Amino acid sequence: MVTIGLDLGGGSVQAIAMEGEEVLGEARLKTPATGDRTAVLDVLAAAVHQVRDVGGVAADDVRAVGVGTPGVVIDGTVGGTSNVPGFLERFALADLLQQRVERPVHVVNDVSAATIAEHRLGAGAGTEHLLCVFAGTGVGGGMILGGRPYLGSSGGAGEFGHMIVRQGGAVCPCGRRGCVEAYAGRRAIALAAERAHADGRPTVLFDVMAEHQEERVTSGVVAEALARGDELVADLVDEAVGALGAGIAAAVNLLDVEAVVLGGGLSDRLGAAFRTRVDAVVRPLLFLQPPQVQVTGAALGARAGGLGAALHAADST
Numbered sequence: 001m002v003t004i005g006l007d008l009g010g011g012s013v014q015a016i017a018m019e020g021e022e023v024l025g026e027a028r029l030k031t032p033a034t035g036d037r038t039a040v041l042d043v044l045a046a047a048v049h050q051v052r053d054v055g056g057v058a059a060d061d062v063r064a065v066g067v068g069t070p071g072v073v074i075d076g077t078v079g080g081t082s083n084v085p086g087f088l089e090r091f092a093l094a095d096l097l098q099q100r101v102e103r104p105v106h107v108v109n110d111v112s113a114a115t116i117a118e119h120r121l122g123a124g125a126g127t128e129h130l131l132c133v134f135a136g137t138g139v140g141g142g143m144i145l146g147g148r149p150y151l152g153s154s155g156g157a158g159e160f161g162h163m164i165v166r167q168g169g170a171v172c173p174c175g176r177r178g179c180v181e182a183y184a185g186r187r188a189i190a191l192a193a194e195r196a197h198a199d200g201r202p203t204v205l206f207d208v209m210a211e212h213q214e215e216r217v218t219s220g221v222v223a224e225a226l227a228r229g230d231e232l233v234a235d236l237v238d239e240a241v242g243a244l245g246a247g248i249a250a251a252v253n254l255l256d257v258e259a260v261v262l263g264g265g266l267s268d269r270l271g272a273a274f275r276t277r278v279d280a281v282v283r284p285l286l287f288l289q290p291p292q293v294q295v296t297g298a299a300l301g302a303r304a305g306g307l308g309a310a311l312h313a314a315d316s317t
């Protein structure tokens, strides 16, 4: 039997059809930037149809659909996310999509979905206790404890980006101070660079952005400015390394996981050198010595969310 995984992002919806651990087909559609949640539901349903066509899967062969979505997921409902239209107020995503696709729908947080995929098919395969950290626009996290995804008492576990690593520190996009994401998220890095640049600090960051005709400071732009030896960007990446290292060490000291997987657009772009530096910050901060864990790179890249949503649907049926 086949399951279909949908990864709902602010920019696009990725769909993957899977049978067991084999990928049958993939499709990608644009997420509506405006409108209401009906427009988003229409695109999710269209993605199901399209990936079925690509994979040559008959409607009757689809056992279930999994959706990885930003926001806090409780019993098939989602709310609290501002980067998808109509997803701020809580609503019954599973029920509404189920009516459209006429198949059981199982909803999971997008970072939890990516964690499930890295645990089953990626860099965390074979582990019983795993922490995954994804540094992209923001910073998210997911955990596998005792071989199972740990979602918390109300679905809100894994908010790694909002672990406080510096009391009274930089303002985070969440409005609090000193969170990991205030230093290690692409959005926070771009904001800090804009402020420093406005204060007269030289940087090539915004020139690189213009050269690549980007409208915002992407992870690729950050990586290229760093490679060109930009001092401001080097300082901001130092802060990101320190914040991720402190946060990972605190989480490992609490949970005693076997492995830590670090992924996400920013981490992937900055590459192995970045992960090695984060690992070097983590090691001396670990309570158990010599260190039992190492920070390794995620293996599945941007496909992790769709793969994990499909696996979640199979597990839930």
Ligand SMILES: [Zn+2]
Residues within 6 Å of the ligand: 161, 162, 172, 173, 174, 175, 176, 179, 181, 182
């Ligand atoms: Zn925060």
